[in-house]
Amino acid sequence: MIKISTHLFLEPIKTSDDKVLYSLMKEIYPPAYSHFWTDNGDWYVNSNYSKETILKELSNEQAEYYFILFKKEVVGVFRIIWNEKLKGLSVTKQVKLHRIYLHPKTQGKGIGTTLLTWLEVKAKEKGYTSIWLDAMDEKPKAFEFYKKLGFKYHSHTFLPFELLHKEVRKMSQVYKII
């Protein structure tokens, strides 16, 4: 368990946590993104949090995958991948923030900011010089969050998923030099 602040901890996800992770994401993902999908995001959650995907993601030695604990309760997930390169970004040491999801009841309380600040310090200590991530353009709250933290636009792509409404498919890669 990693202590981030008085009430905030990161607990490494284990292979035996697959059902807990799936149930958590079934609760957290839809309120934020169900309106993006023609099936309310069921396919996306079922494939990204299937036992098979979870085990595969946990076996990546470059990655760290955590439950976010706030006041002893699991309220979200956080995943980072060291040395994951953003195409076209000519910075040597890059870390990708792959996932950050907080339960609606714990959003807007500074937890996201605290976690990204922690990541920045940790990445710097390890000799990294940039953090990057993919963010959906049509999710302004998340976009605003990254912008406030100093992330800058780098490039964009369009997700090919058929079940995703066409007008929300744009995804931008944003980065921060640290």
Ligand SMILES: CC(C)(COP(=O)(O)OP(=O)(O)OC[C@H]1O[C@@H](n2cnc3c(N)ncnc32)[C@H](O)[C@@H]1OP(=O)(O)O)[C@@H](O)C(=O)NCCC(=O)NCCS
């Ligand atoms: C996006 C997310 C990680 C931000 O973490 P957070 O702890 O909620 O954010 P913070 O409380 O640290 O807020 C920092 C800034 O983000 C923006 N923000 C965060 N939550 C917001 C909300 N509910 N409404 C509007 N702006 C919000 C604001 O600009 C805020 O700055 P302010 O407090 O000075 O107004 C979190 O809200 C979340 O998990 N959302 C749902 C899932 C998601 O979209 N994940 C990102 C995938 S790329």
